Every structure is written in C-alpha cells, then in structure tokens.
Amino acid sequence: EPEVTQTPSHQVTQMGQEVILRCVPISNHLYFYWYRQILGQKVEFLVSFYNNEISEKSEIFDDQFSVERPDGSNFTLKIRSTKLEDSAMYFCASRAANYGYTFGSGTRLTVV
Amino acid sequence: QKEVEQNSGPLSVPEGAIASLNCTYSDRVSQSFFWYRQYSGKSPELIMSIYSNGDKEDGRFTAQLNKASQYVSLLIRDSQPSDSATYLCAVTRNSGGYQKVTFGTGTKLQVIP
Numbered sequence: 001e002p003e004v005t006q007t008p009s010h011q012v013t014q015m016g017q018e019v020i021l022r023c024v025p026i027s028n029h030l031y032f033y034w035y036r037q038i039l040g041q042k043v044e045f046l047v048s049f050y051n052n053e054i055s056e057k058s059e060i061f062d063d064q065f066s067v068e069r070p071d072g073s074n075f076t077l078k079i080r081s082t083k084l085e086d087s088a089m090y091f092c093a094s095r096a097a098n099y100g101y102t103f104g105s106g107t108r109l110t111v112v
Numbered sequence: 113q114k115e116v117e118q119n120s121g122p123l124s125v126p127e128g129a130i131a132s133l134n135c136t137y138s139d140r141v142s143q144s145f146f147w148y149r150q151y152s153g154k155s156p157e158l159i160m161s162i163y164s165n166g167d168k169e170d171g172r173f174t175a176q177l178n179k180a181s182q183y184v185s186l187l188i189r190d191s192q193p194s195d196s197a198t199y200l201c202a203v204t205r206n207s208g209g210y211q212k213v214t215f216g217t218g219t220k221l222q223v224i225p
Contacts, residue, residue: 033213042217043156043200056212091155100146100202101213103155 002026006092006104013082013111021077021107023092033093033101034067034077036060043091049075082111115139116203118216126224131188133219135201138182145177145184148200150218156200160186191223 005024013019025032034046047067048055054067066078075094079086089108093101117136125131133147144163148156162168162175162184174187184203188195201216 035215043150043215045214048212089153089155100144100148100158100161101156102158103148106155 002102004092004094004102004104006090006107008107009105010108011110013109015084015111016081018078018080019082019109021079021090021092021109023075023077023104024073025075025092025094026096026102027073029094029096029102031055031095031097032069032075033095035091035093035103036088037091037106038088046077046090079109082109084111087111115214116201116216118199118201118219120217121220122222123219124222124224125191127191127193129191131191131195131221131223133186133188133199133201133221135184135186135203135216136182137184137201137203137214139203139205140179140182142179142182142203142205144204145175146202146204146213147173147175147184147186148202148215149195150198150200152197188221191221193223193225196221196223 007022032049035043037043045058047057047061064080068076087110089106091106092104095101115138147160149159150156160175162177168175172189176185198218198220200218204213
C-alpha cells in the first residue's frame with residue numbers, strides 16, 4: 001500500500017537553529033499538507049499546498065515557516081530560528097481529490 | 113463555535129460492547145466526512161469515509177451521517193482492547209475552489225478487557 005514517507009523520525013535541535021523536515025507524498029496525490037501536534041493536544045493545520053503553491057495557511061504558519069516542493073517527489077517544511085514551543089510532532093499528509101488524507105509517520109521535533 | 117466538535121472523553125466501554133463516537137460540525141456546506149484513529153505517539157490513520165446521508169458499514173465500523181443535523185458518528189461493534197485510541201473526526205468543504213479539511217480535537221476511547 002502506498003505510503004507517505006517522512007524523515008527524520010526524530011530531530012533534536014538547539015533553540016534558534018533552522019530545521020528542515022522532509023516528506024515524500026504518495027506519487028499520484030495532488031494535495032499536500034503539514035500538520036503539527038503538540039504532545040497531548042489536537043492535530044493543528046499548518047499549511048496546504050496544491051499546484052506548486054500554498055493554498056491556505058493557518059495563523060501558526062508565520063514567517064518562521066516555509067514550504068517547498070523542490071522536485072517532483074519531495075515536500076519540505078523549513079522552520080527558521082526554532083523556539084522551544086515549536087517542539088511537537090509534525091505530520092505530512094497527502095491526498096487525491098475527494099479522499100481522506102494519508103498521513104506520514106511523523107517527525108518528532110525537540111527544541112532544546 | 114468550534115468548526116468540528118467532539119467530546120474529548122475518555123469514553124470507556126467494556127470489551128465486546130458497542131462504542132459510539134459522535135461529532136458535530138458547524139459548516140452546512142461540508143461535503144466529505146472522515147474518521148481517523150490515532151494511537152498514542154503515532155500518526156492518524158484513516159478508517160472510514162462517508163459522503164452522503166445514512167449509514168456506511170465496513171467490518172466492525174459503521175459511520176452515520178445526518179447532514180440536516182450536522183452530525184456524524186462512528187460505531188464500533190464488538191469493541192476490542194486494540195481499539196483503544198483517540199478517534200479524530202475530519203470534515204472537508206470547498207474553500208475558494210480548494211478543499212479545506214478541519215479536524216476535531218478527538219475522542220479518547222478506552223476498551224476495558
């Protein structure tokens with residue numbers, strides 16, 4: 001069964017550093033997303049990406065964040081100047097039209 | 113009013129019983145409805161989708177949709193301890209030609225052996 005692949009599974013970074021979280025969506029999917037989940041809290045929408053541009057972003061997705069689809073397969077989330085409160089599980093998801101998301105297994109980001 | 117509302121639980125049911133999970137949504141033009149299961153520390157996993165009023169059954173799971181009442185539910189028959197997880201309701205609607213998906217906060221289900 002097709003999978004959404006995320007790397008790394010766990011990233012520890014120092015406060016103020018930049019991190020790049022990587023995702024390989026399912027190949028025939030058109031819509032791509034990043035969500036985050038702070039420990040014990042709900043899954044929060046960050047950004048959606050369609051047709052090589054951002055479709056929608058939440059208030060969480062400020063200038064500290066950016067997304068790229070640098071080639072036909074990868075989808076990245078960059079977090080500049082990380083803060084302690086950025087520590088969370090970050091999920092990439094993709095979907096075809098009118099279907100539910102397929103989530104990746106997530107990247108646990110720990111900012112120390 | 114929250115866009116997608118779920119009781120956070122925990123909902124405790126004995127093994128073998130029916131677990132009933134409920135979700136209400138605020139946007140009447142919502143089109144597609146999904147249930148995800150999330151085990152602790154894991155990513156959400158799609159278990160059911162429903163698009164039209166009525167019931168949809170898949171194994172031990174039944175999704176029920178009532179658009180007039182803006183209500184979607186998930187029934188789990190013959191609940192097993194392995195069903196213990198958080199269940200997320202997700203709702204989609206068109207937003208400027210693009211489909212927006214909103215998740216509820218999730219209901220934690222505990223199946224007691």
